[in-house]
Amino acid sequence: MNSKKTTPHPIGESVERVDAREKVTGAAVFADDIQFGPGMLYARIKRSPHPHALIKRIDVSKARALPGVKAIVTGEDFPGFTGLYLQDRHIFCRERARYVGDPLAGVAAVSEEIAEQAVALIDVEYELLPGVFDPEFGASSAAPLLHPELGKYVVMNFIFPEPGTNISNHFKIRKGDAAAAWKDCAAIVERAYHIPHIQHVPIEPHVAIAKVDVNGKVTLWGSSQSPFAQRSLIATAMGISPADVQVIAPYVGGGFGCKAGLSMEALAVAIASKAPGRAVKLRLTREEEFYTAFVRQGLTAHFKMGCDKDGRLLAMENRFYWDGGAYTEYGVNITRASGYSSSGPYDVPNVSTDSYCVYTNHPVGGPMRGFGMPEMHAGLEQCISELAEKIGMDSMEFRMLNCVRTGDTIVTGMTMHPTGLAKCIEKAAEGIGWGHKDPPSAPNKRRGKGIAMMWKAPAMPPNAGSSAKVRLNEDGTVTVAVGGQEIGQGSFTVAAQMAAAALGVPYKDVRVVGPVDTDTSPYEWQTVASRLTWSMGNAVVAAARDARKQIVDLVAEAWEENPDDLDIVDGNVISYKSEESIPLKDIVVYGISKPNDQGWMGGPVVGRGNFMPTYVTGLHPETGQGPRAVVHYTTGAQAVEIEVDLDTGRVEVIRGVAAFDVGKAINPEMVRAQMEGGFVQGISTALFEGLQLKEGVLQNPSFVDYRIATSSDAPRDIQAIIVEEAQDDGPWGARGIGEHALVPTVPAIANAIYDAIGLRPGAPPFTPEKIYLLMQDAGLVE
Amino acid sequence: MITHRITITINGFAEQVDVPSNLTLLQMLREKLALTGVKNGCMAGECGACTVMLNGEPVNSCMVLAAECDGAEIITVEGLAKDGVLDPIQETIINQNGVQCGFCTPGILISARALLNRKPDPSEAEIREALVGNLCRCTGYLRIIEAVQQASERQLQASGG
Numbered sequence: 001m002n003s004k005k006t007t008p009h010p011i012g013e014s015v016e017r018v019d020a021r022e023k024v025t026g027a028a029v030f031a032d033d034i035q036f037g038p039g040m041l042y043a044r045i046k047r048s049p050h051p052h053a054l055i056k057r058i059d060v061s062k063a064r065a066l067p068g069v070k071a072i073v074t075g076e077d078f079p080g081f082t083g084l085y086l087q088d089r090h091i092f093c094r095e096r097a098r099y100v101g102d103p104l105a106g107v108a109a110v111s112e113e114i115a116e117q118a119v120a121l122i123d124v125e126y127e128l129l130p131g132v133f134d135p136e137f138g139a140s141s142a143a144p145l146l147h148p149e150l151g152k153y154v155v156m157n158f159i160f161p162e163p164g165t166n167i168s169n170h171f172k173i174r175k176g177d178a179a180a181a182w183k184d185c186a187a188i189v190e191r192a193y194h195i196p197h198i199q200h201v202p203i204e205p206h207v208a209i210a211k212v213d214v215n216g217k218v219t220l221w222g223s224s225q226s227p228f229a230q231r232s233l234i235a236t237a238m239g240i241s242p243a244d245v246q247v248i249a250p251y252v253g254g255g256f257g258c259k260a261g262l263s264m265e266a267l268a269v270a271i272a273s274k275a276p277g278r279a280v281k282l283r284l285t286r287e288e289e290f291y292t293a294f295v296r297q298g299l300t301a302h303f304k305m306g307c308d309k310d311g312r313l314l315a316m317e318n319r320f321y322w323d324g325g326a327y328t329e330y331g332v333n334i335t336r337a338s339g340y341s342s343s344g345p346y347d348v349p350n351v352s353t354d355s356y357c358v359y360t361n362h363p364v365g366g367p368m369r370g371f372g373m374p375e376m377h378a379g380l381e382q383c384i385s386e387l388a389e390k391i392g393m394d395s396m397e398f399r400m401l402n403c404v405r406t407g408d409t410i411v412t413g414m415t416m417h418p419t420g421l422a423k424c425i426e427k428a429a430e431g432i433g434w435g436h437k438d439p440p441s442a443p444n445k446r447r448g449k450g451i452a453m454m455w456k457a458p459a460m461p462p463n464a465g466s467s468a469k470v471r472l473n474e475d476g477t478v479t480v481a482v483g484g485q486e487i488g489q490g491s492f493t494v495a496a497q498m499a500a501a502a503l504g505v506p507y508k509d510v511r512v513v514g515p516v517d518t519d520t521s522p523y524e525w526q527t528v529a530s531r532l533t534w535s536m537g538n539a540v541v542a543a544a545r546d547a548r549k550q551i552v553d554l555v556a557e558a559w560e561e562n563p564d565d566l567d568i569v570d571g572n573v574i575s576y577k578s579e580e581s582i583p584l585k586d587i588v589v590y591g592i593s594k595p596n597d598q599g600w601m602g603g604p605v606v607g608r609g610n611f612m613p614t615y616v617t618g619l620h621p622e623t624g625q626g627p628r629a630v631v632h633y634t635t636g637a638q639a640v641e642i643e644v645d646l647d648t649g650r651v652e653v654i655r656g657v658a659a660f661d662v663g664k665a666i667n668p669e670m671v672r673a674q675m676e677g678g679f680v681q682g683i684s685t686a687l688f689e690g691l692q693l694k695e696g697v698l699q700n701p702s703f704v705d706y707r708i709a710t711s712s713d714a715p716r717d718i719q720a721i722i723v724e725e726a727q728d729d730g731p732w733g734a735r736g737i738g739e740h741a742l743v744p745t746v747p748a749i750a751n752a753i754y755d756a757i758g759l760r761p762g763a764p765p766f767t768p769e770k771i772y773l774l775m776q777d778a779g780l781v782e
Numbered sequence: 783m784i785t786h787r788i789t790i791t792i793n794g795f796a797e798q799v800d801v802p803s804n805l806t807l808l809q810m811l812r813e814k815l816a817l818t819g820v821k822n823g824c825m826a827g828e829c830g831a832c833t834v835m836l837n838g839e840p841v842n843s844c845m846v847l848a849a850e851c852d853g854a855e856i857i858t859v860e861g862l863a864k865d866g867v868l869d870p871i872q873e874t875i876i877n878q879n880g881v882q883c884g885f886c887t888p889g890i891l892i893s894a895r896a897l898l899n900r901k902p903d904p905s906e907a908e909i910r911e912a913l914v915g916n917l918c919r920c921t922g923y924l925r926i927i928e929a930v931q932q933a934s935e936r937q938l939q940a941s942g943g
Contacts, residue, residue, distance in 0.1 A: 014879075016876060017876070017879070017881065019881075019884065020876040020881055021868075021876070022884075023881050023884030023887050024859075024862075024868065024872040024875060024876060024881060024884075024887060024891060025819070025859065025860065025862070025863055025868070025872065026817070026818070026819015026820070026858065026859035026860045026888050027819065027860075028884050029818070030818075030821070030885065032818075032822065033812075033818035035816065200919075201917075201919055202883070202885070202919060203821070203823045203829055203831050203883070203885045203886045203917055203918065203919055204821070204823065204831075204883070204885040205822075205823065205824075251883070251884065252883060253821070253883050253884070253885025254883045254885055254919050254920060255883075256919070285825070286823070286824040286825065286826060286828075286829075487883060488882030488883030488884065488920045489882065490882070669879045670879060672879075673879045673882065673921065673925060676921070676922040676924055676925065677882060677920045677921045677922040678922075679922055680921075680922030680923060680924075681919065681922070702824075702826065702828065703824060703826070703828035703829060703917070704828060708917060708919065709922075709923075710913075710914045710915075710917065710923075711909075711910045711911075711913040711914050711916070711918075711923045711926070711927065712910050712911070712914050714910075714922055714923040714924050714927070715924075717924075718922065718924060
């Protein structure tokens, strides 16, 4: 059954997703759905109840004696380190526990209940230590040291730890002379924001099933955005070759970053290594999901910005203290990304930024949709609106005056590539009816509009690569293999669209291989950073063109024609010169017969392609300046209309407008779906979400106490507007959109709240209680 | 643990299953009958991913004991399509791009189907209300709401014409 549209060039067409039918019938396989038979073991984890403690002794003897227990491991068994950018973490903690939930020991048993009972029988003796629960304090010399060995950790060369402190990365920008510019400013705004930790909340909890065979070969099935990174990190931690680690990753039931890098998967592998030949399943409970999976880091951000009397931005001075948590192996790069983007999407001649990643005794910070940008923009975009007001300008006009434009020298010294940011803000303002105020729906309500902009670049090592294979089948259909993951964003669908277009076959004739399997799929760094449409897309196009060249060259030889006169259209090789035509199915596997029965030529066609952005340069460690910090920035803007209920403090988002410059929308409806879904996730973080951490202990690890947006919270209407200013190195000009869609939502809503009630709400979440108390303090309500 | 032998109709077929007293309907469907389209998202009745129809009513199958279901009729996402023909709500959620990661989709489809069975012409507010127990982190809900409205229209046209 297949109702895909037939079109020779499906780029810019909203074709049906390749995974849609599986997903609506319950046939789509997720990691927890894979059947392993009755021999499978179940794992549970003994976790530290203390935020910071020395581990004096772990006694597993009672647990080991429990019938049904098959393996017990502790940190003693696994001395290796892991970490994506900074290797600061063991699989199980050793000697010291650094957050509530830090894994101390793991058990595999014949049932989950027995594994749970065994965990309860593990006896641990702790020596409690004082904790660090605030990043600004953590960065000070008064704070207890959480990683005394920081100076010995293996680290990538663009991360700058400060050994002897809790600062695991200090990224600096020194552009122009901010200190000297303040005297020229006619208006200055200075503000601080404490952005809370939040959780990704994929509806599918983390799950990993590991098996280690007698030769030591590891097979891991998991819900994963990063099968290849996991292969590499597990191999490093276990001291084996990546060739002996196979990661098989079916559809991901929501990732948003928390299933990138390596986290709980290593626990399953470690436990399985002590029960050879048995599959061992570890599945996080929803409660564990809230504080033992990656969380979005907290941020204390200090902004100072000023403009001249005409409203032109002159200077910014930013200090970011990222609450990186117990291990900052991934979070160090969020610190860097927020540093090199710290001007926001503005043209500012003088910028000074210090972005610190700080160890705390909080849950482990990791990548989340936006990678530092939503947290940073939350404050920055409120300051911009405040500064506009102070100098007497409309905040939309202020943004139009100062926004980054093509050819500007941006904060890192890089020249801005073509960008449609100004158009995005115009479209967003137009869509929301900027400058026009509608009356509230009831006398006890106040209505307001707000606008905010954003930019974000893929944050990754400069040499993060992609690869792809394109294989032709007997009937002329095409099988595309990629290592990038389908996490809901539609990567398999755009891979199929691009392969179809680059090769010249109908979209309905393309299949994409799943699940991703590191033994057989082409390499992909990770499914993160909104980089797949662009990077994996380039690899798919290269592979399709490689296959195309093989086919065209073969036919040209057989027809004694020039390859330049041939083309592949709608699954047929055609000649514009001789007007000959032959269907692909006749030649792509069995080749072409030579005249007069003189044998055959050609053979099975397999195209291969790769892509790596070889043009990204390093940045000066003291100034953050360099020719090309990043591959590109996706830019955009959002506007909202809201109402504040004066009786309750409740904020309702009535409607929203989003406009993003995606370069080229390969599948416009999927692009709009990203914009809308991100918008509502942004609304959720603006109004509801925050991990309530008290002395390192999470107070709200459930959906009852940690609320996310439901169907009743989605606005009545979201208008998603696509702007297309082509990216020079993107396939058909495309760049990413997945993460960007939620970056400006928090400040857009905050600015709308100000417009409605004349009070600035500061840091999210803008809960009814917070807004009511704000109004009460200001005398707006009694 | 006491085991109960129950007879239950699942997606139109009668099944006889031996279930321990503490086994949930969700566990029985996924682990004993391999109906893995029913998803496990929280085991606490809070996310709706495990929604199935129990005698026509949408329930969180993690909150129901299998042993209570003797004689019951269950519809799971696997039972929505008939003879390879998709239910209108399955068609419209595809057309509206209301599917992303797909993990909440089975539960949402069941809640939507139960609503349309009960109320063939629901208002937007009624649709939002019917889906309020099904958390979705990807789509932002609007395309799903639109899909339910379209399915309702298709169904009414089909029955009216």
